[in-house]
Amino acid sequence: MPSRYASLSRAELAALVPELLLIGQLIDRSGMAWCISAWGREEMARVAVEEWAGASPVYTRRMQRALGYEGTDVVTIFKGLQLDIGAPPQFMDFRYEVHDRWHGTFRLDHCGALMDVEPLGEEYVVSMCHDIEDPTFDATAVATNPHARVRPVHRPPRSPADRRPHCEWTVGIDDAHPPVEPLAPYFTIERTRAATVELDPIDPGDEGAADYSGPLLSDVDFSRFSRSALARIADEVCLQMHLLNLSFGLAVRTRASDAAQADEVLTKQLVGVAGVAAERIARVLGLDDPLRVLELHPLLNPAAYVTGAVRGADLSVAPSPASADGAWIALCGPGRERPLRAIVQAVDPCADVEVAGDRDRWTATLVRRDEPAPVADEVAVTRVSTGAGFVFEPRRSLPITPV
Known part of the structure; x- marks a missing residue:
């Protein structure tokens, strides 16, 4: 199935x-608020560990294969972090140093996640920067080399309170280190359809870089990649989101009192992130068509994973690997319009959808109301994150050589 992102320019x-x-x-930022509400801070931290540890080794290997930088060294680990939804550029401003193939350091000159949790107090900072990061950094590194260790030089809570960089970590690879074993959720997530879905190969003849096989760069200049490579990267990043959400869902369902509570938490997470995502996609691409934004939204991508088509004022959805996995699209349909409404109303507050069909096959028709809809509570919660309004800046992309 051709990528929907292939319709965009380079x-x-x-x-x-x-x-x-x-x-x-x-x-x-969307999902954990509802986990805290349901089960408290400590259980929220456990959900986060299981979520990231289950998904990140799977999607890290996918991106390595897609962009041709598979390896076992610290450069491979650092490239993976630059293309990881756990470390979005600038918002999580990773700065890297490579000492040799097996040793390096990184620091965060700015950590947007820290900016979000610091106002909540030291307990929340410790949960994120200690309880969650210790196992999940190693879980991400294990995708490259099970003998890798990621260890803090310093990290929050910050002392003094304005300490910069926000944190610093060493990465060391040594065969003497006992190999890190993936955590249990990984073995479920690696068997999902999202983990193995085949995407269009990158066209090596397309103008621009077709891979990331060269030197590690200080900041990835996405404009250097070819249109074909960028479409593949976009699809892979959407799969990262689906894999993370599937792992989140696995953790939520093991704690929920019943299926209704699990669906409530998962739907709230989707509504919140769906609305903010639509706002950002519309803004960066200058779009005012709610259905065009929906077509490019991670909810419906990649096309090889989520079966749906926009024709006129309708979005038609059919069974797909995503619905079989129980991914985001399974939370939408007749009687489940809220995520779709969050997307179209982020573009046009007077927009709405009417959905007809059954659980497997349904059509959402775009309609217009006389009065603008209020912002959904879940979207408002997600907007509290500094990431909701974050603005990227131009950066120079320089090669990093061993120091």
Whole structure:
């Protein structure tokens, strides 16, 4: 199935890809608020560990294969972080140093996630920067080398309170390190259809870079990639979101009292991130058509994973690998219009959808109301994140050599 992103220009895709990476980070800004409400801060932290540890090794390997930088060294780990929804560029401003193939450091000159949790108090900072990061950094590194260790030099809570950089970490690879074993959720997520879906190969003859096989760059200049490569990156980033959401859903369902509570938490997460994502996509691409934004939204991408088509004022959805996985699209349909409404109303507050069909096959028709709809509570909660209004800046992309 051809990528829906292939309809965009190279310049549009270069602007959209970092937006998609940031949208992936906002999944947690949306979802974890409802986990805290349901089960408390400590259980929220456990959900986050299981969520990221289940998904990140799977999608990290996918991006390595797609962009031709598979390896076992720290450069491979750092390239993976630059293309990871857990570390969106600038919002999570990673700065890298490579000492040799097996040793390096990174620091965060700015951590948007820290900016979001610091106002909540030290307990929340410790949950994120200690309880969650310790196991999940190693879980991400294991995708490249099970003998890798990611360890803090310093990290929050910040002392003094305005300490910069926000944190610093070492990465060391040594065969003497006992190999890190993936956490249990990984073995479920690696068997999903999202983990194995085949996407269009990158056209090596397209103008621009077709891979990331060269040197590690200080900041990835997405405009250097070809249109074909950017469409593949965009699809892979959307799959990262689906994999993270599937892992989140796995963690939520093990804690929910019943299926109704699980669906409530998962739907609230989707509504929140869907609305903010639509706002950012519309803004970066200059779109005012709600259905065009819906067509390019991570909810419906990649096309090889989510079966749907926009024709006129209608979106028609059919069974797909995504619906079989129980991905986001499974939370939409007749009687489940709220995520779709959040998307179209982010573009036009007077827009709405009417949905007809059954659970497997349905059509959403765009309609217009006389009065603008209020912002959904879930979208308002997600907008509290500094990532909702974050603005990217131009950066020079320089090669990083061992120091």
